[in-house]
Amino acid sequence: MGVKERKKMEKQMRRSQILDAARHLLFSEGIDHISISRISKASQLGVGTIYFYYKSKEDIFIALQEEGLDVLFSIIHQIHIQKKMAPDRKLIQIADAYYAFTRDHQAYFNIINYFLSSPKIFFNEAQKQHVDMAGSRILQVIQEIIHQGNASGCFAKADPKKFSIMFWGTLHGLIQFKKLEHTTLQNENIRQVYDYSVNKLVEIIQKKGE
Amino acid sequence: MGVKERKKMEKQMRRSQILDAARHLLFSEGIDHISISRISKASQLGVGTIYFYYKSKEDIFIALQEEGLDVLFSIIHQIHIQKKMAPDRKLIQIADAYYAFTRDHQAYFNIINYFLSSPKIFFNEAQKQHVDMAGSRILQVIQEIIHQGNASGCFAKADPKKFSIMFWGTLHGLIQFKKLEHTTLQNENIRQVYDYSVNKLVEIIQKKGE
Amino acid sequence: MGVKERKKMEKQMRRSQILDAARHLLFSEGIDHISISRISKASQLGVGTIYFYYKSKEDIFIALQEEGLDVLFSIIHQIHIQKKMAPDRKLIQIADAYYAFTRDHQAYFNIINYFLSSPKIFFNEAQKQHVDMAGSRILQVIQEIIHQGNASGCFAKADPKKFSIMFWGTLHGLIQFKKLEHTTLQNENIRQVYDYSVNKLVEIIQKKGE
Amino acid sequence: MGVKERKKMEKQMRRSQILDAARHLLFSEGIDHISISRISKASQLGVGTIYFYYKSKEDIFIALQEEGLDVLFSIIHQIHIQKKMAPDRKLIQIADAYYAFTRDHQAYFNIINYFLSSPKIFFNEAQKQHVDMAGSRILQVIQEIIHQGNASGCFAKADPKKFSIMFWGTLHGLIQFKKLEHTTLQNENIRQVYDYSVNKLVEIIQKKGE
């Protein structure tokens, strides 16, 4: 019995070992310089071994993406569970946290973005499941906050699903514009625009006239 | 003098010839299948010749991106110059047009997105100039519309620069979520969310109480 | 004794289990996509276990080939045992049946062909035995038919051994030309040539002047 | 002008260089041990260069096959142009020559067989053309011989197309049985069977009663 469990543990460790190497490469060299053979070297494992644990390069990216989404989720979750915080305050804090996340965990952000932007990636069913779970949890938190706000009378009966997507979409879109700060955006400080937008978004659902 | 001009013309024509081939590949095969040698075959020009006119593959992509932005600009410009249309109506139409553009000119959208999302691209000064000009014109149009709305009393003194960026960022962010329609977004119809968001955005700047 | 027999039975069952998986792969994915690890997955057995029961991939192919030859044999045998059928009729029916076999059991045909065509396969003694038994039974049937024909006066004292090999060789050679139907054979209908040839073959041994 | 021609010559030479290496490998190591990287090493050319001259491994095989068919054709052609030889004699000599060819140029035979037997190869149009030309010339010779025989009254009005295919198919099928000589064929001397069959084939078309 103990043997089986140990085996399982070891297997899990190998997966971690591979992911560690991949993550390291992701952080140090960027997403475009990750290749199976590099991962194999970095992890001190044979190429075949990598394929034994992950059936494609994409699978490794997905695992990494999940990691990133988990990190992001836990950050956001921390904010959400602060009982005393008002819903609108929560939204603002979440937006702040997301901005920080894209700055402090750039590699994770890049990989999440990679899947979102790349025109060629189509998840298969199993992969969809994973991404779904990881990604939708974040949206769910925002939805819950809207719900709370609606219930407490703080918000003006906004559609939680639609608004949460709009909220997240706006943040995400603006983050992408970061690199245009000094070109297209004509030195408009993106951070200020970001804050401005978050305020507007919150205004949208706040009860008017109050 | 005449000789010089003719030379310049010819040079411009060669550049077009190359771009035509690249564009054709972009549309027919997708961004991932563009390679210099393919462009060379498609353009009936030698590989070396391509390198004489564009110093890297990236340069070609940039030119293509500009094209895409030009197409997009002219669509938006058409809407803008309709004198009788109200500013808020214009914003809605622009949003519609952008959605259509990302659908009907997917290849252009992908290439624009490619530069926006890819973490590795850093423009040099000359490249920045180009992208700047092409991209900022679009934002400018939106800014002008806000201005008009502010002036005509239709809008409530919104910050034209900031709001236009927010507006565009929201649209762009939501478009990116298209592929999550059936996973993370849990079958929420993205088009409906898009329309919902555009309405909210317009509401933000409309004069309240009216 | 009972224990030994049970062990033997179990061993036989494991071998079947493996072969079932291999056959399934052969039929569903084609001969080029059979690998030990695929067989292992399909058979729910460990890779090592496969190697315990078959000492190489080739051994499995051989077993599969035998199966194919068995199927073919039984088809041909069915024809042979029809007491009332004339020998020349039998030959024609066998030719028909072989054509159908190569069409309807392509996977089996391919594997038989694999060993016949591949220049690298050299059977060891044990393997030879197996193939011998399976393959020669078919030729034996044809030989017997020639014998019968010779005896009954239907055939003109043809050499049973030589003629049966010629007969089979012709059929086999023509089948291989199937894929040349639209190239080298210049749209000559291979099926018609096949029938034509079978008729000629039968004529060869039929008593002349009758 | 001279430059262009020299370039063309050099290009042709490179193609030969590659083919030489491939042919050498084919003869010395067998068809299964030909790989692009081996060819590249053997020809002292970069891998990319190989691909510059042949767009796939298959293309090289095809060129090699053509070579083999050319060799075979010229052998058969030599026999055909012997004006004084009777048609039936020619057929017998061609059969002999084919047997010798499969013995003396085994590598070429293997490669021809490779394409004939392999279930996975499907020629594209351009490739079909090549193989067609090379392969059909051989059949054509046989057809012409039949024609001649028919015309001279030597043969009994056999269908040239059908019979030539049957003729070739029989030879080819029997050659394949070579390796079964000591197993399935039960030590029946394949060479004798081959000769026996050729005789029978010739008898088929010879005017009867003569």
Add this chain to the structure above:
DNA sequence: GATGAATGAGTCTTCATTCAT
């Protein structure tokens, strides 16, 4: 100005086999 031949490192992936448990 224009060409296109040459490169070779790099891509992902497969696979038969072994061996410690």
Add this chain to the structure above:
DNA sequence: GATGAATGAAGACTCATTCAT
């Protein structure tokens, strides 16, 4: 008896770039 983790060489193919002509 049974397992399955580990391997690493090998597979075909791509590609941006250079440079002699």
